[in-house]
Amino acid sequence: MTPIMSKSEAAELVVAARLRGGHTWADLAAAIGAPLVWTTAALLGQHPMAPEQAAKICGFLGLGERVAESLCRQPSRGSAAELMSDPTVYRFVEALSVYGPALKELIHEEFGDGIMSAINFRVDIARRPDPDGDRVVVTFDGKFLDYKW
Known part of the structure; x- marks a missing residue:
């Protein structure tokens, strides 16, 4: 029996086919x-896809059933340490290091004792023109989860 392809190998094939x-x-x-x-x-391995989604994207990219099977697997979420030091990714780490405590205080002040969900969550990215250079707009949209005792 052939083992199921790793999510990282499937991601590499998706990226190659996309490019x-x-x-x-x-x-x-x-x-x-x-x-x-x-x-x-x-497609980079951080979420499982429904079988229909995996089949559709593999058909679109000309990738086989082994890739589709991998795309449906439950992932081990997170990023490798070397990716976390990539300048683009690190800017997010830096921004949360600087603004995370303030955001925490403001969430508690506005909503009460709780957290923003990263599971019931949406994220979006957009470009906003600016005379000093285009701006990157990242929106985190997470459900507020209050602590219940």
Whole structure:
């Protein structure tokens, strides 16, 4: 019996097929009718896809059933240490290091004792033109979960 392909190997094949096919991540999200950031994260191995989504995206990219099978597996979420030091990713770490305590205080002041869910969660990215250089707008949209005792 052949082992199930690792999520990292499947992700590498998806990226190669996307680049060689001249597709954007938005093209892939549109192909399965799912949100852009979620689709990108799922194809990079951070979320399981429904079998129909995996089959559709593999058909779109010309990838086989082994990739689709891997895309459906439950992931071990998180990123490798070397990725966390990538300048783009690290800026998010830096921003949360600086603003995380203030956001925590403001969430507690506005909502009470609780947290923002990262499970019942949406994230989006947009470009906003600016005379000093285009701005990256990242929106985190998480359900408030209050602590119940």
